[in-house]
Amino acid sequence: MNTATQSPKPRVAIHKFASCSGCQLAFVNMGTDLIELTKLVDIVHMVEVGHVAPEDEQVDIAFIEGSITTPHDVERLKKIRANSHYLLTMGACATSGGIQALRNNADTAEWMRSVYAKPEYIESLSTSAAIANHVKVDFELWGCPVSVRQMLAAIRSLLFGVPPVISREKVCQECKRRGNNCIMITQGSPCMGPVTRTGCGALCPTFGAPCYTCYGPAESINAASFGVRLMGLGLSAEQVARKFASVNNAAPAFSEATQLFSGSAWMEE
Amino acid sequence: MTSAADRDPNREIRIDVPLLTRVEGEGALEFTARNGKVESLFLKIFEPPRLFEKFLEGKDFSEVPHVAARVCGVCPIAYQMTSIRAMEHVFGMVEDPWVHAMRRIVYYGEWLQSHALHINLFAAPDFLGFTDAIEMARRHGDDVKRGMHLQALGNDLLRMLGGRSVHPIGLRVGGFHRAPTKHEVADLVDKLLAARDTAREFVAWAAGLPCPVDEQDFVSIAIQHPHEYAINEGRLVSDRGLNIAFAEYPERFREHQVAHSTAHYSMLDGSSYFLGPLARMNLNFSQLPEEVQDLSHELGLKFPSRDMFQNIAARALECYLAVVDSLNILQAYRLPSRPWTEFTPRAGVGHHCTEAPRGMIYHRFELNERGEVLSAAMIPPTSQNQARLEQNLNSAMEHFGLDHSDEELCELCEKVIRNYDPCLSCSTHFLKLTVHRE
Numbered sequence: 228m229n230t231a232t233q234s235p236k237p238r239v240a241i242h243k244f245a246s247c248s249g250c251q252l253a254f255v256n257m258g259t260d261l262i263e264l265t266k267l268v269d270i271v272h273m274v275e276v277g278h279v280a281p282e283d284e285q286v287d288i289a290f291i292e293g294s295i296t297t298p299h300d301v302e303r304l305k306k307i308r309a310n311s312h313y314l315l316t317m318g319a320c321a322t323s324g325g326i327q328a329l330r331n332n333a334d335t336a337e338w339m340r341s342v343y344a345k346p347e348y349i350e351s352l353s354t355s356a357a358i359a360n361h362v363k364v365d366f367e368l369w370g371c372p373v374s375v376r377q378m379l380a381a382i383r384s385l386l387f388g389v390p391p392v393i394s395r396e397k398v399c400q401e402c403k404r405r406g407n408n409c410i411m412i413t414q415g416s417p418c419m420g421p422v423t424r425t426g427c428g429a430l431c432p433t434f435g436a437p438c439y440t441c442y443g444p445a446e447s448i449n450a451a452s453f454g455v456r457l458m459g460l461g462l463s464a465e466q467v468a469r470k471f472a473s474v475n476n477a478a479p480a481f482s483e484a485t486q487l488f489s490g491s492a493w494m495e496e
Numbered sequence: 497m498t499s500a501a502d503r504d505p506n507r508e509i510r511i512d513v514p515l516l517t518r519v520e521g522e523g524a525l526e527f528t529a530r531n532g533k534v535e536s537l538f539l540k541i542f543e544p545p546r547l548f549e550k551f552l553e554g555k556d557f558s559e560v561p562h563v564a565a566r567v568c569g570v571c572p573i574a575y576q577m578t579s580i581r582a583m584e585h586v587f588g589m590v591e592d593p594w595v596h597a598m599r600r601i602v603y604y605g606e607w608l609q610s611h612a613l614h615i616n617l618f619a620a621p622d623f624l625g626f627t628d629a630i631e632m633a634r635r636h637g638d639d640v641k642r643g644m645h646l647q648a649l650g651n652d653l654l655r656m657l658g659g660r661s662v663h664p665i666g667l668r669v670g671g672f673h674r675a676p677t678k679h680e681v682a683d684l685v686d687k688l689l690a691a692r693d694t695a696r697e698f699v700a701w702a703a704g705l706p707c708p709v710d711e712q713d714f715v716s717i718a719i720q721h722p723h724e725y726a727i728n729e730g731r732l733v734s735d736r737g738l739n740i741a742f743a744e745y746p747e748r749f750r751e752h753q754v755a756h757s758t759a760h761y762s763m764l765d766g767s768s769y770f771l772g773p774l775a776r777m778n779l780n781f782s783q784l785p786e787e788v789q790d791l792s793h794e795l796g797l798k799f800p801s802r803d804m805f806q807n808i809a810a811r812a813l814e815c816y817l818a819v820v821d822s823l824n825i826l827q828a829y830r831l832p833s834r835p836w837t838e839f840t841p842r843a844g845v846g847h848h849c850t851e852a853p854r855g856m857i858y859h860r861f862e863l864n865e866r867g868e869v870l871s872a873a874m875i876p877p878t879s880q881n882q883a884r885l886e887q888n889l890n891s892a893m894e895h896f897g898l899d900h901s902d903e904e905l906c907e908l909c910e911k912v913i914r915n916y917d918p919c920l921s922c923s924t925h926f927l928k929l930t931v932h933r934e
Binding site: 253259265275277330439 | 519520547550551554555556559562563566567568569570572609613617621627628629630633640641644645647648659660661663665666668673674
C-alpha cells in the first residue's frame with residue numbers, strides 16, 4: 228500500500244467529472260465516521276469539503292465520480308491515473324457512463340441546439356464515457372448512487388491489503404433473503420431485479436416498486452429472454468427497451484438489450 | 497505582511513483560484529478591475545451539458561422521477577417532487593391530505609440534510625478561519641458533530657419515506673409507494689424529540705458566526721401558501737408585489753444564455769431576483785410555528801432583512817423548523833388506506849414550483865395521452881440566482897473596496913458565493929476564480 232509518499236497514512240483522492248455529486252455524498256453523509264476515517268487515511272483531494280491537491284500529486288487510492296464528456300476531462304483523467312496506485316470508479320457515471328450516456332446514440336448536435344440557443348459556447352464531446360473507456364480501472368463500485376457502506380468496505384479492504392469484495396449476484400437473491408414476496412410474480416410488476424446487480428438492499432421491491440437497474444447488470448444474465456418475459460407482462464418492445472435504457476444504459480449488456488428491443492430483432496429470440 | 501503597494505486600489509491585479517471549494521459542484525469566476533473600478537465580475541459556469549431535458553422526452557410518468565432525480569444528488573427531492581406535481585396537474589389530480597403531509601416530511605428531510613451540511617461543512621470554516629470542517633473539528637469538535645447529527649437526522653427523514661437519502665425511490669405520481677409503519681414513525685419521533693435542543697443550539701451557533709454585514713438591494717421571491725410556511729404548494733410572490741400562479745411563470749420569467757457560462761440565466765421582467773432561505777424568511781416569517789419565531793426573537797434576528805449573510809441564520813432557522821414541524825406532523829401520524837391516489841393519464845401541460853433547499857425550482861411538463869413526456873423544462877434555483885449573485889459580488893466588492901490584498905478580495909468573493917449555497921452540480925462542473933486588475 229502506502230507506496231506513494233512518506234506520509235504515515237495512505238492518501239486518498241476523490242475526483243469529480245460529469246455527475247450529480249451524489250456518490251461523493253457517500254463520504255459527506257458518513258457523519259462522524261468521516262472524522263474517524265480521516266484518522267485512517269489522509270483525504271488529500273476532495274473539492275467539496277475543501278481539499279485541493281494538484282492532479283500530479285501521488286496518491287494511494289483515487290476514487291472517480293462522474294463520466295468523461297469533454298476533451299479536458301480526458302487529459303485530467305490520464306494525469307490522475309498516472310499518479311494513483313489504485314483507481315476505483317464510484318457509481319454509475321464513472322462505471323458505465325451514467326444516465327447522460329443516453330446521448331451516445333443521439334444526434335448530440337441537434338440536442339445541444341434544442342437546449343442551448345448558442346451551442347457554440349459549449350465545448351463537449353459527443354459521448355459520455357465510462358472511466359474504463361479511457362484508462363485502466365482497478366475496481367468498479369457500481370450503484371446510482373453508491374452507499375456509505377460500500378465506500379467504507381472498499382477502503383477497509385484496501386487498507387487490509389485485500390481486494391474489495393464486489394458482489395455480482397442479482398437483486399432477486401437479496402430480495403429473497405429479505406423475505407419479500409416477488410412483485411413480478413404476485414403483481415405482474417415489470418421489476419428489473421432478475422438482471423440487476425445487488426447492492427441497494429433490494430430497496431425498490433421492498434417498497435413495492437419495480438427495480439430500475441441502479442447497480443447495473445448482474446452476472447450471467449439473459450437480457451433478451453428476460454425482455455421477452457416483460458413483454459409477456461404487457462409491455463411493448465419499446466417500453467422494454469426503455470427499461471434497459473436507464474441509469475446504466477451504456478453498460479454493454481444493457482445497451483445491447485436496448486438495441487435489441489428498439490428494433491424487431493427480439494422476435495428471433 | 498502586505499505592503500502598501502499590495503493594497504493600492506489602482507494596481508494591476510490578477511488572481512487565479514483554480515477551484516472554488518466547499519460548494520456543490522465546480523465552476524469559475526472572472527473579475528477584472530481597472531483603475532480602481534470593478535469592470536467585469538461574473539460567475540462562470542461550465543456545465544458539461546448533460547441535456548436532461550432531452551433524456552426525459554419519451555419517458556413515461558413513472559420513469560420521470562428516477563431520471564429527474566439524477567440532475568442533483570444533493571437535492572433529488574426537489575427534482576422528483578416538482579416533476580411529480582407538474583404531472584399531477586396534467587392528470588387533473590387533487591393532492592390527498594396524507595400525501596401532502598408526508599411530502600412536507602420528506603422535503604424537510606432534504607432541507608435539514610442540505611442546510612446542516614452547508615452551514616457546517618461549507619460556510620462555517622470561512623468564518624472561523626479553517627480550510628475545512630475536518631480541521632475545524634479538531635478545535636470545535638462538538639459544534640461540527642452537532643451539525644453532522646442534524647444532517648444525519650435529515651437523512652433519516654429522507655430514508656423513512658424515500659428508502660435512501662440520495663436518489664430516493666419511494667416517491668411516485670399520486671404519492672408514495674409505501675407508507676411508513678407506525679413503529680418507524682415512533683422511532684423517528686423519539687429522535688426528533690431528542691434533537692430539538694440540538695437544533696436550537698445549532699441555530700444559536702450559526703446565527704453567532706462572525707459574518708460580515710452585506711446590505712444589498714434585492715427582490716425576494718418565494719412560494720407563499722395561505723396556511724403554512726410554503727414548501728410544495730401555493731403561489732409565487734415577491735416583496736415588490738408579484739403574486740402569480742405557477743402556470744404564469746413562463747410569461748414573467750425569461751431565461752437567456754451568456755457567453756461565459758453554460759447555465760442559463762433567469763430574469764423576472766428583465767431584472768435579477770433572489771431565492772432561498774432568506775427570501776423565504778423575508779416573505780413568510782409570520783407563518784413559522786410560534787416556537788421557531790420565538791427562537792428567532794430570542795437570538796435577536798430580524799426578518800425581513802437586507803443583509804445577505806442573514807441567509808445563514810435563515811438556513812439554520814429552517815433546520816429548527818424542519819425538526820419542530822416534522823414533530824407536529826408525525827406525532828399525529830395515522831396509516832392511510834393507501835399511500836397514493838389513483839389517476840388516469842391524459843395529455844396536457846403542467847407547471848409546478850417547489851422550494852428546494854437553495855430556493856424555488858420550476859418545472860414544466862407536456863405529456864401525451866399515455867402520460868409520456870413530449871417536452872420538459874426544469875429551471876433550478878442556482879441559475880435563477882446567478883444574475884443576483886453577480887450583482888451581489890459587484891456591489892460587495894465596491895463596498896469592501898479594492899484597497900485590500902488579493903487574498904482578502906478572494907476570500908470575500910468566496911464567502912459571497914458560498915452564501916448562496918449554489919448547487920453547481922445542478923448546472924455546473926467547474927468553478928475557478930480569476931481576478932484581473934488593470
